Amino acid sequence: MKRSELIQIIESKKSVLCVGLDPDISKLPKSYGSNAKGLAQFCKDIIDSTADHAVAYKPNLAFFESIGSSGWEALAEVAEYLKGFPEHFSIADAKRGDIGNTSRMYAEGILNKMGFDSITVAPYMGKDSLEPFLIPGKWGIGLGLTSNSGAQDFQMKRMKDNRYFFEHVLDSYLDWTSPESWMVVVGATQSQSLKSIRFKLPDHFFLVPGIGHQGGSIEDVMNLASFKSGFGKGVLINASRSICFASSGDNAAQAARNEASRLHQEMISHW
Amino acid sequence: MKRSELIQIIESKKSVLCVGLDPDISKLPKSYGSNAKGLAQFCKDIIDSTADHAVAYKPNLAFFESIGSSGWEALAEVAEYLKGFPEHFSIADAKRGDIGNTSRMYAEGILNKMGFDSITVAPYMGKDSLEPFLIPGKWGIGLGLTSNSGAQDFQMKRMKDNRYFFEHVLDSYLDWTSPESWMVVVGATQSQSLKSIRFKLPDHFFLVPGIGHQGGSIEDVMNLASFKSGFGKGVLINASRSICFASSGDNAAQAARNEASRLHQEMISHW
Numbered sequence: 001m002k003r004s005e006l007i008q009i010i011e012s013k014k015s016v017l018c019v020g021l022d023p024d025i026s027k028l029p030k031s032y033g034s035n036a037k038g039l040a041q042f043c044k045d046i047i048d049s050t051a052d053h054a055v056a057y058k059p060n061l062a063f064f065e066s067i068g069s070s071g072w073e074a075l076a077e078v079a080e081y082l083k084g085f086p087e088h089f090s091i092a093d094a095k096r097g098d099i100g101n102t103s104r105m106y107a108e109g110i111l112n113k114m115g116f117d118s119i120t121v122a123p124y125m126g127k128d129s130l131e132p133f134l135i136p137g138k139w140g141i142g143l144g145l146t147s148n149s150g151a152q153d154f155q156m157k158r159m160k161d162n163r164y165f166f167e168h169v170l171d172s173y174l175d176w177t178s179p180e181s182w183m184v185v186v187g188a189t190q191s192q193s194l195k196s197i198r199f200k201l202p203d204h205f206f207l208v209p210g211i212g213h214q215g216g217s218i219e220d221v222m223n224l225a226s227f228k229s230g231f232g233k234g235v236l237i238n239a240s241r242s243i244c245f246a247s248s249g250d251n252a253a254q255a256a257r258n259e260a261s262r263l264h265q266e267m268i269s270h271w
Numbered sequence: 272m273k274r275s276e277l278i279q280i281i282e283s284k285k286s287v288l289c290v291g292l293d294p295d296i297s298k299l300p301k302s303y304g305s306n307a308k309g310l311a312q313f314c315k316d317i318i319d320s321t322a323d324h325a326v327a328y329k330p331n332l333a334f335f336e337s338i339g340s341s342g343w344e345a346l347a348e349v350a351e352y353l354k355g356f357p358e359h360f361s362i363a364d365a366k367r368g369d370i371g372n373t374s375r376m377y378a379e380g381i382l383n384k385m386g387f388d389s390i391t392v393a394p395y396m397g398k399d400s401l402e403p404f405l406i407p408g409k410w411g412i413g414l415g416l417t418s419n420s421g422a423q424d425f426q427m428k429r430m431k432d433n434r435y436f437f438e439h440v441l442d443s444y445l446d447w448t449s450p451e452s453w454m455v456v457v458g459a460t461q462s463q464s465l466k467s468i469r470f471k472l473p474d475h476f477f478l479v480p481g482i483g484h485q486g487g488s489i490e491d492v493m494n495l496a497s498f499k500s501g502f503g504k505g506v507l508i509n510a511s512r513s514i515c516f517a518s519s520g521d522n523a524a525q526a527a528r529n530e531a532s533r534l535h536q537e538m539i540s541h542w
Contacts, residue, residue: 022373062369062376065343068384072336072343097393098333098366099419102293105333113339122368122393124414126421143395148370150397153443154436160429165436172424 001089001117002137003180006205007232009055009087014268016222016233017260018056018091018207020240021046021078022063027245029252036070039063040077042252046244047081049257053264056236057082058091058207079114089236090117091141091207097122103132111138120185120207123169127176140182142173145197147187147210170200179203186225188216188237194224202228206235211263212242218263222270239263272360272388273408274451277476278503280326280358285539287493287504288531289327289362289478291511292317292349293334298516300523307341310334311348313523317515318352320524324535327507328353329362329478350385360507362412362478363387368396374403382409391456391478394440398447411453413444416468418458418481441471450474457496459487459508465495473499477506482534483513489534493541510534 010016023039032038047057059078064071082090096106096119110119111133118139121130133140145155145166155166163171173184179201186197188210197206206225210216218237227234239259247255281287294310303309318328330349335342353361367377367390381390382404389410392401404411416426416437426437434442444455450472457468459481468477477496481487489508498505510530518526 024376060369060373060376062367062373062380065380066376066384068380069340069343069347071380072340076340093369095369095393096333096366098331098364099417099421102331102333105295105331105337109333109336109339109342113337122366122395124393124395124425125417125419126424126426128419128421130421146370146396148396148399150370150399150401153397154395154440155397157439158431159436160431160433162431165425165430168428169425 003205006055006089009089010232013055014271015053015055015264016235016237016267017054017263018058018236018238019046019050019054019243019260020093020209020238021057021059022240022244024063024245025067027248029248029250031250036067036074039067039071040074043074043078044081045253046256047085049253050243050260051085051088053257053260054088056089056091057085058093058238058240060093060240076114079116083115092116092119095120095122095143097125097129099125100128100132103129107132107135111135118183127172130176134177134181136181138181140177141207142169142177142182142184144170144173144184144186145190145193146185147189147214147216151187151190167200170197173204174201179205183207185209187214188221189214191217191220191224194221198225204234207238208235209238209240211237212239218266219270222267237267274476277326277360281503284326285542286324286326286535287506287508287538288325288534289329289507289509290317290321290325290514290531291364291480291509292328292330293511293515295334295516296338298519300519300521302521307338307345310338310342311345314345314349315352316524317527318356320528321514321531322356322359324528324531325359327360327362328356329364329509329511331364331511347385350387354386361388363390366391366393366414368393368400370396371399371403374400378403378406382406389454398443401447405448405452407452409452411448412478413440413448413453413455415441415444415455415457416461416464417456418460418485418487422458422461438471441468444475445472450476454478456480458485459492460485462488462491462495465492469496475505478509479506480509480511482508483510489537490541493538508538
């Protein structure tokens with residue numbers, strides 16, 4: 001999906017909602033069954049029920065891998081299903097990154113073979129580990145300032161030139177990538193930094209986890225991190241558990257729709 | 272596998288050879304067929320032919336994921352096969368790492384479900400992203416100073432206190448982990464740093480890629496990075512492509528054995 005298409009979809013829907021698919025097998029409603037088939041069906045039901053409100057879907061690969069190789073069959077099924085939603089941006093939340101010849105294999109499997117629009121990427125190994133994800137028509141989404149407490153441990157440490165380490169990473173993204181094919185992960189819990197990060201990267205989309213369970217605010221994210229023009233917003237705000245497991249009962253899909261609708265309304269109210 | 276067992280195996284065999292399984296589907300000898308079945312069989316043949324010389328095996332997950340979900344079936348088959356080699360340490364080269372609840376899922380799938388002894392871990396997201404891999408009897412292997420050119424981009428940058436960023440990461444590993452369940456990736460191409468890294472982390476095993484194709488030297492690694500006592504050495508030196516693709520013909524397994532034997536002899540000569 002092109003950047004201009006994504007912006008068009010966001011504006012026409014007045015939504016920046018990304019639904020994170022974290023299908024924790026131990027939490028699936030009983031009627032699905034605790035297996036790969038149930039896991040895939042659960043994701044498909046969540047997709048169906050939230051599609052009116054979401055502009056993006058983000059399967060978290062760890063929850064598929066947690067059940068072993070059958071989990072990847074379920075992931076392939078979900079990836080295939082998402083192709084039926086061409087107006088929704090798909091994100092493989094995989095946090096991959098390795099030496100060039102290995103990153104190329106991850107890109108081949110996840111972006112080309114499975115057909116995801118994008119993949120999240122861990123930057124520790126530097127430029128040659130990121131470059132294989134810069135494929136025309138596809139997107140890499142590099143970790144910037146994450147939403148978890150561990151962001152303090154390395155990302156928020158000061159470099160010799162006084163920048164935070166994550167700022168050094170963001171400056172490198174600016175040098176190495178284009179806003180047409182690279183996004184950046186910035187946690188909603190980092191509200192004190194959102195404004196300066198937008199200043200640093202005026203045109204890159206941000207993937208923003210950390211609302212709901214982790215405590216970040218939609219209002220803060222939309223006020224502080226949107227594109228200066230406001231048009232197309234430039235953020236994808238992710239909610240995972242608060243949508244997927246809004247109910248633990250057989251009404252999970254309906255409860256997910258209600259929560260997605262509530263978040264969508266909140267986004268519209270800050271448009 | 273316990274640290275004491277691994278040291279025992281290394282000493283009795285006089286080998287620190289880790290065979291990296293990078294089964295590039297485009298390079299498999301024709302007789303295997305370009306599919307998951309061929310990919311798994313190729314790995315099994317490489318394992319059989321090199322087992323006398325190796326003490327560890329390291330499947331690189333990217334090469335399995337590159338062919339989609341059937342690649343994970345092949346990976347599961349290889350993981351199962353490795354259980355028949357209890358005197359060989361198994362490493363899932365996966366470079367995983369995410370917020371706590373997600374890292375836990377990776378640990379569940381790769382260490383518990385598939386049964387690998389260890390998994391390589393990317394540290395960018397900090398302490399809570401690493402902790403789920405600290406499972407008794409299992410190992411996390413954290414990225415330290417990697418072998419690729421991109422190591423310059425972030426790892427070799429100076430912090431405010433003048434440490435390199437990778438040194439800050441290593442110091443954190445020292446604080447957070449035990450040498451009984453954590454190893455560190457240090458590239459063989461980083462010979463100028465191997466000695467100081469061993470000084471910093473006297474008791475942690477190092478997983479050392481970067482010999483062969485990437486240009487690092489076994490002699491340097493063994494001289495500079497072994498445990499001070501020398502006993503058990505404290506390094507696992509990985510070779511992937513130079514073993515797996517020593518020949519592109521139907522004699523690939525025999526050629527792999529010859530190359531593994533050659534590397535083993537070189538290790539013995541520096542014992």
